[in-house]
Amino acid sequence: MQYGFWSIVPPLVTIVLALVLKNVFISLLIGIFLACLILCGFNPIVGLNDTFYGLVNTFASSGNTIVLLSMLLIGALIHMIERSGGIEGFVDIMVKKKGIIRSKRAAGLFTWLLGIVVFTSGSLSCMVTGSVSRPLNDSLKLPHEKAAFLVHTTSTPWCVLFPLSGWLASMIGYLTSGGVAEEDAITVLIQSIPLNFYCIIAVVFALLVALFPLDFGPMRKAEQRAATTGELDDPASVDSEAAETNAPVSGAKPRAKNMLIPMLVMIVTILVSLCVSGGGNPTQGDGMQALLWGCMISLLVISVMCMIERLFTLDQLINEIIRGMSTMLPIFFVLLFGLTMGTLVKSLDTGNYLSSIFMQLLTPALLPLLTFIISMLLSFATGTSRGTMAIMGTIAIPMAINMGVNVPLVAGAMFGGSIFGDHASPISDTTIMSCATTGCNIIDHVKTQMPYVCCFAGISMVLYVILGFFM
Numbered sequence: 439m440q441y442g443f444w445s446i447v448p449p450l451v452t453i454v455l456a457l458v459l460k461n462v463f464i465s466l467l468i469g470i471f472l473a474c475l476i477l478c479g480f481n482p483i484v485g486l487n488d489t490f491y492g493l494v495n496t497f498a499s500s501g502n503t504i505v506l507l508s509m510l511l512i513g514a515l516i517h518m519i520e521r522s523g524g525i526e527g528f529v530d531i532m533v534k535k536k537g538i539i540r541s542k543r544a545a546g547l548f549t550w551l552l553g554i555v556v557f558t559s560g561s562l563s564c565m566v567t568g569s570v571s572r573p574l575n576d577s578l579k580l581p582h583e584k585a586a587f588l589v590h591t592t593s594t595p596w597c598v599l600f601p602l603s604g605w606l607a608s609m610i611g612y613l614t615s616g617g618v619a620e621e622d623a624i625t626v627l628i629q630s631i632p633l634n635f636y637c638i639i640a641v642v643f644a645l646l647v648a649l650f651p652l653d654f655g656p657m658r659k660a661e662q663r664a665a666t667t668g669e670l671d672d673p674a675s676v677d678s679e680a681a682e683t684n685a686p687v688s689g690a691k692p693r694a695k696n697m698l699i700p701m702l703v704m705i706v707t708i709l710v711s712l713c714v715s716g717g718g719n720p721t722q723g724d725g726m727q728a729l730l731w732g733c734m735i736s737l738l739v740i741s742v743m744c745m746i747e748r749l750f751t752l753d754q755l756i757n758e759i760i761r762g763m764s765t766m767l768p769i770f771f772v773l774l775f776g777l778t779m780g781t782l783v784k785s786l787d788t789g790n791y792l793s794s795i796f797m798q799l800l801t802p803a804l805l806p807l808l809t810f811i812i813s814m815l816l817s818f819a820t821g822t823s824r825g826t827m828a829i830m831g832t833i834a835i836p837m838a839i840n841m842g843v844n845v846p847l848v849a850g851a852m853f854g855g856s857i858f859g860d861h862a863s864p865i866s867d868t869t870i871m872s873c874a875t876t877g878c879n880i881i882d883h884v885k886t887q888m889p890y891v892c893c894f895a896g897i898s899m900v901l902y903v904i905l906g907f908f909m
Contacts, residue, residue: 441476445786448473449833452779453816460865462825463768466775473782496778501620504726505777508607509770510763511733515700517762518740522749523686524696525566531694545571545578546588546648553592554641557602560594560860560868567592568875575876581664582671582878583657583886584647590872590887591644594823594860595637598853601627602705607729611773612827613849615780616835624712624725626846633850633905635898636810637857643890655889660882672882687758690749696740704736769824776828783832792837802841803906809834810851810902814895817859821866826856844909851902862891 452469456462467489474492475485497503519525549571556563568589575585597605610623618626632638646652653661663669686692708728709720716723741759744750750758800808809830817826830852838848860866864884873880 441786442791444476445783445788445791447476448779448786449783449788449829452829453812456816456825456829457819460820462772462820462822462828463775466772466779466825466828470775470778470782473779473786477782477785492778492782493774496774496781499620499777501614501623501726502611502777504730505607505611505614506770506774508729508733509766509773511737512607513764513766514759514762515704515733515737515740517765518737518744518758519697519700521687521690521758522696522740522744522747523690523692524694524698524700524740526686526690527692527694528566528697530692540578542578542580543649545575545580546584547645549575549580549585549588550592550645550648553589554596557597557600560597561871563593563597564589564868564871565875568872572876576670579664579668579670581660582876583660583882584653585876586872586878586883587657587887587890588644588648589876590861590868590883591640593868593872595640595857598634598823598857599631599637599641601631602708606708606725607733608769608773608824609827609853610725610729611777612831612852613835615777615828616831616833617780617784617839618835618845620726621724624723624728626849627725629846630849630853633847634854634857635850635901636854636894639894639897640857640861640891643894656886657890660886671877671879687749690747693747696743699743700736700740703739704732707735708732772822772825772828776825776831779828780832783836788833788836792833802843804903805834805838805841805843806847806851806902806906807899809848810855810895810898813852813855814858817856818863819859821859821863821869823856823860823866826859827852830856843906847902847905847909851898854898858891858895862888 448469451472452465455465455468459465470492471485471489474488475482478484478488497506549567552571553563553567556566568585571585571589598609601609606627609627613623613626614620643652647657651661660672663672708731711728711731712720712723712725714723715727737759741755744755745752812834813826813830816829817823820826834848834852835845837843838845860868862884863869864880869880869883872878873883
């Protein structure tokens with residue numbers, strides 16, 4: 439059945455509501471209900487029933503279930519690492535190296551490197567990197583605006599470029615929700631990473647400004663203020679309160695191995711599983727299987743380590759694992775709603791309808807640019823990158839498939855544009871965490887960082903226009 443204009447109403451309403459309400463959960467849920475309402479012939483009772491069962495039926499796909507389960511396992515893993523003293527031990531090792539850092543440039547480089555090392559989560563990266571580097575940065579008079587920029591830019595942008603964490607599960611999920619075959623999702627994701635220009639430019643530029651005096655705009659004024667007066671903040675600003683993290687359990691000694699070993703086990707397990715299932719070629723391996731094995735084995739390893747160290751009884755260990763899983767519930771539901779929305783959009787044949795209109799109005803070569811711009815606007819307004827990916831994955835990816843546009847290029851544009859909002863929006867959780875742990879005022883952070891992120895976005899747009907015509 440052809441639904442015509444009605445096929446674009448659910449995703450369009452979802453985007454508009456996300457911009458107005460700044461709540462991805464409600465926006466996606468309403469979009470799902472509208473899609474079910476259209477599919478059932480506008481019977482509200484049947485539509486409501488189909489909405490509930492649409493969410494349930496999402497678990498009928500083994501790929502969807504693996505992705506959602508992996509999100510919970512990652513939450514448990516990170517929580518167990520924190521509670522076992524792994525984060526604190528890692529911090530101690532990094533702080534001991536402080537004696538060899540004697541300049542503002544070295545402090546900036548230390549902050550950048552620490553952000554690169556802590557790649558498991560954008561929020562975790564902001565908390566650890568900001569907290570560990572702040573005493574050093576303050577003593578060497580690195581302005582809080584610069585510290586916040588370095589902490590923020592090496593958090594989520596780097597997690598997307600190096601997604602061997604919960605990001606791997608969610609990014610695969612966003613691709614499959616848009617129509618990418620489950621067996622091809624890991625390959626498309628790998629191919630999209632070098633095409634995520636915004637994140638690449640952001641991470642590289644952060645390294646350059648840490649090493650060289652390349653600052654411009656308000657950031658240069660902040661650097662001059664700190665150098666001449668020693669003031670780390672604008673005198674008119676109020677310092678943010680420090681962010682809190684989960685404290686290690688009583689009796690847990692700071693042990694860096696409690697972080698390094700489980701994370702190394704997860705990386706090795708994923709790579710080995712990809713190679714085995716791909717017959718020696720990791721790009722041809724079963725990404726879903728590798729992800730599940732990596733999460734399970736690494737969680738098992740940290741659990742055994744905690745038991746050997748006598749940190750928990752068996753009952754306490756299980757309770758801690760469940761508590762850790764609960765930290766991922768918001769992301770779990772965003773992804774669940776996104777996957778359900780993707781299934782319904784396929785039933786409405788929205789991709790074909792949009793592509794037929796798009797072909798008449800605009801050349802397919804500009805789809806990567808359009809995807810990047812819309813993702814930027816949506817993520818900036820909502821402050822969430824994952825929610826934007828969940829929405830755009832059901833729109834941009836099907837259009838790319840139906841129109842014959844390079845899917846990894848569109849995926850890279852979608853991921854990069856979505857990160858823009860997480861990076862630039864004042865309501866983003868990583869913005870708030872970066873400011874809290876570095877002591878920077880949120881408005882000062884946004885004001886000094888905005889010229890940078892706009893330049894990153896502008897360069898990315900040019901590249902998407904060029905590659906859109908040649909790829």
